[in-house]
Amino acid sequence: MKLKTLLITLCMPAILYFGSSMAAEPIRVAIDPTFPPMEYMQQGKRVGFDIDLAEALAEKLGRPLEYTDMDFKAMVPSVLAGRSDIILSAIYITDDRKKVVDFTEPYFSAGLVILVNKDNTSIKGPADLAGKRVAVQVGTKSVSVLNREYPTAKLIEVEKNEEMFNSLTSGRADAVVTGKPAALLFAKARGTSKVLAEPVTHEDYGIAVSKREPELRAALNKALEQIRADGSWQRIYDKWFGAAGN
Structure with missing residues (x-):
């Protein structure tokens, strides 16, 4: 029992350091801010549904965000090269993209x-x-x-x-x-x-995540569940779209 207690005591500082350092690391977000109302520039500031969503998720994860603006076609290569951790920029979940990056659960039904x-x-x-x-x-x-x-x-x-x-x-x-x-x-x-409620096509937006970061993908999925449960997702949706459907 004493040996077990000693081992736990010795390991705790390392665990605490690892957890706190990971929490402090910014999430590097690739974004193409040219697609209102999802993400665009307004008076020199990034705004849009995806921006508010990213901030809500970052709050749940306890990590800051670090945006890099780029053309849409450059975003997946940025993740593959390790320059970005995620893409949160109205990107469709497709079979071809899933071959090179992972995706969270869908966060927006588009199409x-x-x-x-x-x-x-x-x-x-x-x-x-x-x-x-x-x-x-x-x-x-x-x-x-x-x-x-x-x-x-x-x-x-x-x-x-x-x-x-x-x-x-x-x-x-x-x-x-x-x-x-x-x-x-x-x-x-x-x-x-x-x-109209019935769409012409069914396509979903998801957050693309580097395949090197499965823990981040899991954490983002958990955070998505939390913001849906506490009403944050709906508040963001209502802010940008209101009751536009029938």
Whole structure:
């Protein structure tokens, strides 16, 4: 018993030092702050859903954040090279990406959604797009998915997001198909449209983590559970998107 007590006593300082030093280490976050409302620059400051989420998670983990801004295509290589620990920047969980990085559990259900005017009762889901005028941004996934899955939809292809949304409010289009974050932001800002509950595609955002850091991935998953349980996630969602869905 005395020997066991002695060993525990000798080990405690090392355990305490290791734990405190790990807790003090910043989490190096790769981010592309050009995608409102998820992450973007406002008056020289990073803001957005992902930024608030990162701060809530960091508080649970007791670790500071160290952001590095970069192009989206540079983020995975940054993690692979050991320059970043995680990517928290509206990155989809895909099979190809899982070959090189790990992901947390999903934190945001994204994918393509349908935006219609609030008084529209004829479009309740993707199947109702048949024969309807649907505004999409040229060259995006919306075009290829609709052409493949809903070929009878009459696509109105425009260059800019603003023109796409204006097509709906002006009556030129019956619906818009675009990414969920942008659709929710528009619906909240204008107040005259709604995002349908049934999506066109199911895709999730997750936090990409270096395969060298399984403990960090586990800690982030636990923190995600905690912020969902205590209402923090919902408060962040309501701040950026409100009750934009139907």
